Amino acid sequence: MAQPLRVALAGLGTVGAGVIALIDANRDLIARRAGRPIEIVAVSARDRARDRGVDLTRFAWLDDTRALGQRDDVDVVVELIGGADGPALTLAREALGQGKHFVTANKAMIAHHGLALAAEAERLQRAFKYEAAVAGGIPVIKGLREGAAANALTRVYGILNGTCNYILSTMESEGADFAAVLAEAQRLGYAEADPGFDIDGVDAAHKLSILASLAFGSRLDFEAVAITGIRQIIAADIAQAQALGYRVRLVGIAETSPEGSSTAGLFQRVHPCLVPLHHPLAHVAGSLNAVVAEGNFVGRLLFEGRGAGAGPTASAVVADLIDIARGELGPAFAMPVAALEAQPPAPAGERRARAYLRFSVADRPGVLAEIAAAMRDANVSIESLIQRGQTPEGGALVALVTHEGPERCVADALARLDGSPSLLGQPMWMHILDV
Numbered sequence: 001m002a003q004p005l006r007v008a009l010a011g012l013g014t015v016g017a018g019v020i021a022l023i024d025a026n027r028d029l030i031a032r033r034a035g036r037p038i039e040i041v042a043v044s045a046r047d048r049a050r051d052r053g054v055d056l057t058r059f060a061w062l063d064d065t066r067a068l069g070q071r072d073d074v075d076v077v078v079e080l081i082g083g084a085d086g087p088a089l090t091l092a093r094e095a096l097g098q099g100k101h102f103v104t105a106n107k108a109m110i111a112h113h114g115l116a117l118a119a120e121a122e123r124l125q126r127a128f129k130y131e132a133a134v135a136g137g138i139p140v141i142k143g144l145r146e147g148a149a150a151n152a153l154t155r156v157y158g159i160l161n162g163t164c165n166y167i168l169s170t171m172e173s174e175g176a177d178f179a180a181v182l183a184e185a186q187r188l189g190y191a192e193a194d195p196g197f198d199i200d201g202v203d204a205a206h207k208l209s210i211l212a213s214l215a216f217g218s219r220l221d222f223e224a225v226a227i228t229g230i231r232q233i234i235a236a237d238i239a240q241a242q243a244l245g246y247r248v249r250l251v252g253i254a255e256t257s258p259e260g261s262s263t264a265g266l267f268q269r270v271h272p273c274l275v276p277l278h279h280p281l282a283h284v285a286g287s288l289n290a291v292v293a294e295g296n297f298v299g300r301l302l303f304e305g306r307g308a309g310a311g312p313t314a315s316a317v318v319a320d321l322i323d324i325a326r327g328e329l330g331p332a333f334a335m336p337v338a339a340l341e342a343q344p345p346a347p348a349g350e351r352r353a354r355a356y357l358r359f360s361v362a363d364r365p366g367v368l369a370e371i372a373a374a375m376r377d378a379n380v381s382i383e384s385l386i387q388r389g390q391t392p393e394g395g396a397l398v399a400l401v402t403h404e405g406p407e408r409c410v411a412d413a414l415a416r417l418d419g420s421p422s423l424l425g426q427p428m429w430m431h432i433l434d435v
């Protein structure tokens with residue numbers, strides 16, 4: 001058989017240990033598919049002594065992660081440390097600079113530095129691969145970059161964070177408490193080292209910006225993603241959504257609209273949404289992710305699978321290694337980096353949608369009239385309104401759904417209510433997914 005592909009692994013946490021376990025379990029099958037064996041030769045992490053359930057004595061251990069990229073007996077460096085900058089970025093630059101192929105699961109680093117790293121990999125004719133970085137085990141990077149490459153894609157959206165989806169769907173099915181479910185997601189290895197990245201929507205935004213670039217052939221623009229996380233969601237929102245025929249999901253959505261239209265440009269947003277029960281995303285539960293892409297010839301594509309956890313993520317990392325072993329090296333994005341086009345951000349205000357708004361209000365006469373007046377004055381038409389139960393602030397819960405209209409009108413209505421003594425706490429605005 002041909003020479004093995006020699007791999008150095010940086011980071012031996014949930015994903016790193018998963019990669020070792022997968023290569024051990026499927027060694028022969030991988031060698032047959034790749035045309036040659038894939039062998040880990042060196043590893044590095046913070047703590048050598050920790051029991052990870054895999055035997056590390058076979059590999060060279062390096063305390064200095066960066067030195068992995070300098071070894072002559074290594075063809076590919078796999079980065080599974082995490083973090084947009086710091087040791088992960090140093091290693092990426094070192095590895096490519098030393099002529100190694102580079103594989104990572106690090107969406108934060110790709111969202112911030114992916115284009116520069118991919119350009120460097122192109123210049124040096126090395127692979128830069130990151131299937132695990134978006135939607136874990138789902139082959140969505142390959143799916144968009146290769147499978148859908150013949151299409152003009154105009155919209156890509158989905159459930160991109162396993163931790164948030166696990167939290168929302170478990171709160172819904174078991175009436176469980178937010179903090180307890182988050183702790184369980186951490187225990188199961190779904191959450192980021194800092195789970196704020198998950199629940200504040202930043203992780204999903206990293207992934208969305210990558211998907212948008214792949215789908216539209218645009219320059220990756222993470223800074224332009226409008227982000228709202230799930231911290232503000234309370235059990236009553238989930239119950240109201242259910243009563244109205246929806247489920248609450250954190251959805252990332254990216255769309256392009258042509259020049260000359262009122263919404264021209266690249267729209268990117270991560271936001272909690274009410275998803276109608278008839279939509280496939282409403283049935284995506286637990287740590288599952290799902291991505292929908294719409295192409296002008298293929299129609300609607302739906303990718304679904306495990307978005308987090310050791311096994312699914314390792315599956316994507318090793319798939320990248322198999323590609324490299326086969327000599328399939330690039331490009332990292334939809335086309336060479338120099339050919340990607342910058343797209344200006346689209347204005348959100350002209351988008352037409354229905355909205356769910358929830359208020360915590362002082363329970364006294366005139367409050368509902370005040371909310372209704374703000375809606376009227378901002379030209380927002382109310383489809384339904386309900387006052388039921390108490391909010392955590394001790395106020396009365398008022399929830400309403402609007403008719404379809406420009407989002408700027410809803411923003412205007414909320415601005416009119418801003419600072420009102422009738423409101424206890426910030427209103428919650430969720431979009432209704434109507435695509």
Ligand SMILES: NC(=O)C1=CN([C@@H]2O[C@H](COP(=O)(O)OP(=O)(O)OC[C@H]3O[C@@H](n4cnc5c(N)ncnc54)[C@H](O)[C@@H]3O)[C@@H](O)[C@H]2O)C=CC1
Nearest residue numbers: 011012013014015045046080081082087105106308309313
């Ligand atoms: N856990 C998951 O389900 C998924 C994780 N990812 C990404 O994969 C990467 C790794 O994630 P996890 O395995 O969950 O993280 P983890 O926190 O379980 O493991 C991180 C590993 O990096 C090592 N490390 C940290 N700082 C280091 C340093 N300065 N030098 C050397 N080693 C260092 C730690 O010792 C540990 O072995 C992250 O970029 C994450 O976003 C991507 C998809 C899914």
Ligand SMILES: N[C@@H](CC=O)C(=O)O
Nearest residue numbers: 161162163190191192
């Ligand atoms: N923390 C992430 C892990 C995978 O990307 C998530 O919960 O989805």
Ligand code: NA
Nearest residue numbers: 131134136138
């Ligand atoms: Na993936």
